[in-house]
Amino acid sequence: MLDDLDVASRLLPMLRVVCDDLPIPISIADPDLDDTPLIYVNGAFEALTLYRAEEVIGKNCRFLQGRLTDGTVTDEIAHACQRRAGDSCCIINYRKDGSLFFNMLAIQPLRLDLNRTLLMGCQFAFRPTQTGGTLARTCALIDRAQRQMRLSSRISADDINLHDTFRIDTIGMRFEAAFTRVKNALIRDNSSLMAQGSSLRRREALGRGGFAGRDQSHIERLLG
Numbered sequence: 554m555l556d557d558l559d560v561a562s563r564l565l566p567m568l569r570v571v572c573d574d575l576p577i578p579i580s581i582a583d584p585d586l587d588d589t590p591l592i593y594v595n596g597a598f599e600a601l602t603l604y605r606a607e608e609v610i611g612k613n614c615r616f617l618q619g620r621l622t623d624g625t626v627t628d629e630i631a632h633a634c635q636r637r638a639g640d641s642c643c644i645i646n647y648r649k650d651g652s653l654f655f656n657m658l659a660i661q662p663l664r665l666d667l668n669r670t671l672l673m674g675c676q677f678a679f680r681p682t683q684t685g686g687t688l689a690r691t692c693a694l695i696d697r698a699q700r701q702m703r704l705s706s707r708i709s710a711d712d713i714n715l716h717d718t719f720r721i722d723t724i725g726m727r728f729e730a731a732f733t734r735v736k737n738a739l740i741r742d743n744s745s746l747m748a749q750g751s752s753l754r755r756r757e758a759l760g761r762g763g764f765a766g767r768d769q770s771h772i773e774r775l776l777g
């Protein structure tokens with residue numbers, strides 16, 4: 554079995570070679586450390602989330618979650634992580650600047666040996682206008698990265714078929730659920746602001762960057 558303390562430092566050079574310049578966001582977390590902290594993120598993760606690697610290494614990736622993130626989805630991920638198993642979902646996340654995005658997140662186990670597993674996350678910022686082609690290209694890149702990891706280290710990735718994990722019909726359903734959640738929250742926020750009576754107060758609240766205003770403009774940008 555690999556020396557626990559040494560796992561990250563042994564793997565990091567290889568992860569840098571394979572993942573640093575990949576155009577898809579990659580994050581690796583160590584579930585054997587307290588609260589499953591990130592031990593590596595690549596440049597595409599930084600570009601998507603606007604967090605720099607040094608700000609997030611050592612933290613659990615839940616810092617991307619916020620007001621509209623669905624607790625049932627995070628429960629599902631937590632359960633998969635406990636079992637060191639793979640999972641995929643559509644989760645509402647927030648960048649460092651507070652802007653919202655729909656994250657098609659795939660988590661996969663990277664088995665180092667029988668007793669030691671790391672978890673790799675691939676984040677895919679999903680826009681409803683994106684076609685299956687974009688997703689298929691992303692899956693192909695992830696597949697290639699995993700093959701390279703297997704070749705250049707002792708990692709044996711499970712034989713997970715990302716094209717199955719990310720099946721277009723299930724993506725549609727998962728996205729729909731997340732999107733409905735945002736839509737309902739916007740309706741709720743707007744009607745509670747309206748219920749306060751004065752449209753002036755409503756405008757003021759939105760002008761202050763109240764949740765409804767901020768999320769609404771992010772959604773409009775996403776759909777635009």
Ligand SMILES: Cc1cc2nc3c(=O)[nH]c(=O)nc-3n(C[C@H](O)[C@H](O)[C@H](O)COP(=O)(O)O)c2cc1C
Nearest residue numbers: 580581582613614615617618627630631672673674
């Ligand atoms: C490798 C890896 C990457 C993850 N990436 C994300 C992510 O991009 N967005 C997110 O909301 N959660 C992400 N998570 C999930 C959270 O870190 C956490 O496991 C989840 O919120 C469930 O745990 P909790 O209920 O204790 O928060 C990731 C987890 C792992 C292991």
